[in-house]
Amino acid sequence: MKSFCTFLLFFVATSYSVAQTNYRNGYIITNENDTIVGLIDYRTEAMLAEKCTFKANELSSEQIFLPGQIAGFRFTDDGKFFVTREITINNSKRIVFLEFLVQGTLNLYYYDDSKTDLTYYFFEDKNGIMLEVSKQPNVWINNSQYKVDLRYRDRLKYIVRDVESLRKMTDKAEYNHKNMINITKTYHDKVCTTGEECIVFETTKTKRYTLKYGVYGGIFNLPYEPLHNAGWSIGGQLNLCNTRLTKSFSFQLDLGLSMMPSNTKEYNDFFFYTVIMSNKYTYHKGNVRPMVGLGLVFFGNLVGEDPLVWIGLNTSIGLNIRVIKEQFIFCSLEYNLSLPIGVKFPQLKVGYMF
Numbered sequence: 570m571k572s573f574c575t576f577l578l579f580f581v582a583t584s585y586s587v588a589q590t591n592y593r594n595g596y597i598i599t600n601e602n603d604t605i606v607g608l609i610d611y612r613t614e615a616m617l618a619e620k621c622t623f624k625a626n627e628l629s630s631e632q633i634f635l636p637g638q639i640a641g642f643r644f645t646d647d648g649k650f651f652v653t654r655e656i657t658i659n660n661s662k663r664i665v666f667l668e669f670l671v672q673g674t675l676n677l678y679y680y681d682d683s684k685t686d687l688t689y690y691f692f693e694d695k696n697g698i699m700l701e702v703s704k705q706p707n708v709w710i711n712n713s714q715y716k717v718d719l720r721y722r723d724r725l726k727y728i729v730r731d732v733e734s735l736r737k738m739t740d741k742a743e744y745n746h747k748n749m750i751n752i753t754k755t756y757h758d759k760v761c762t763t764g765e766e767c768i769v770f771e772t773t774k775t776k777r778y779t780l781k782y783g784v785y786g787g788i789f790n791l792p793y794e795p796l797h798n799a800g801w802s803i804g805g806q807l808n809l810c811n812t813r814l815t816k817s818f819s820f821q822l823d824l825g826l827s828m829m830p831s832n833t834k835e836y837n838d839f840f841f842y843t844v845i846m847s848n849k850y851t852y853h854k855g856n857v858r859p860m861v862g863l864g865l866v867f868f869g870n871l872v873g874e875d876p877l878v879w880i881g882l883n884t885s886i887g888l889n890i891r892v893i894k895e896q897f898i899f900c901s902l903e904y905n906l907s908l909p910i911g912v913k914f915p916q917l918k919v920g921y922m923f
Contacts, residue, residue, distance in 0.1 A: 590622070590815070591812070593611045593646055594606075594609075595607070595608065596645070597609070597623055598640040607624055616683075617668075618683070619683070620633055620635055622634075636664045640652060640653055642666075643770075650669040650770040651666040651667065653666060654691070658685070670746065671753040673765070674760050674761050675728070677750065678699075679691075679746065687703055690749050700724075702721050704718050704720075704721045705718040725739040729752065732755075732756055735759070738752055754767050778811055778812065779812050780808070781922050781923065782808075783805065783806035785921075786801070786803050787801070787803075788800070788916070789827060789916035791829060799829075800827055800830065805823075808820075818848065818849070819849045820849070824844055825845070827842070837872065841868055842868060847865070848862060849862040850862070858891070858897075859888060860888065860889055861886050863882075879910065881905055881906050882905070882908065885901045885903040887901030888900055896922065897921070897922045897923075899919070900919045900920075901918050
């Protein structure tokens with residue numbers, strides 16, 4: 570039991586600690602204002618605020634740039650743009666990469682702070698002064714009242730105080746990119762007298778998570794003496810991937826129903842269920858994508874007076890074949906091993922993921 574618990578902890582830990590790059594097209598901006606085109610590791614805002622991992626091409630070695638070592642970097646597919654800035658949080662100065670949202674009479678930046686788990690918007694005025702807007706998490710008070718921190722609206726009102734018509738907008742502003750960008754653009758339109766264009770750099774919203782669904786049928790071989798060793802199975806799958814961290818690794822939940830037909834009148838057909846939780850690695854390029862997986866399997870009988878519940882290991886190898894866009898026909902060969910009693914059985918699955 571101790572060894573199983575150790576494995577379970579290791580399994581859960583690896584689900585979140587796997588280091589996998591997620592390079593996308595982009596360019597860095599040197600401190601001399603030169604641009605160098607290449608590939609940039611696309612991660613969460615909190616991770617991108619701390620460093621930029623760059624490669625000239627897929628075969629080149631990685632270069633890690635810290636805030637201040639370069640002026641900034643930008644992804645060309647969705648327009649996300651990060652620049653080096655000095656900010657002050659809790660009376661402490663730090664140099665970070667801020668996400669550049671709007672360039673205008675007021676410049677708008679966004680910062681996700683991994684140290685405090687808070688997010689910040691910074692408005693930079695024409696004199697280069699950074700004005701911070703932040704919000705504390707919503708909390709329950711005495712399990713009966715929900716407290717929402719709305720002090721950021723007063724801060725916004727102060728920042729755009731010279732435009733009276735923005736009062737209603739700030740009074741109702743939600744704490745998100747859309748509202749902050751709209752306030753900044755409207756402010757620029759009201760006060761800009763030179764005709765300069767207000768530029769919004771965030772052009773495309775990128776999903777952080779993708780969820781795919783699959784259905785399958787299959788056959789298996791289970792050494793169970795009173796019955797035929799071969800049987801059939803049907804089931805469904807949910808596949809969750811954090812595309813901001815990696816496109817290759819995902820977590821998959823598989824729910825299956827299986828049946829082994831009886832070969833004598835003395836025994837009934839044997840029905841059992843399986844629940845598989847696994848980490849999957851899938852090569853994410855091309856129309857034919859190899860896949861491997863490792864996980865835990867729980868299975869038990871659905872009929873009979875004495876319920877059987879086994880816990881074991883599941884390994885898999887297979888192929889995902891793209892049909893249209895991000896829909897795939899998949900086939901996988903899996904091997905299950907029950908830890909308590911050592912029962913082993915292979916299984917072949919063929920299905921459709923959409």
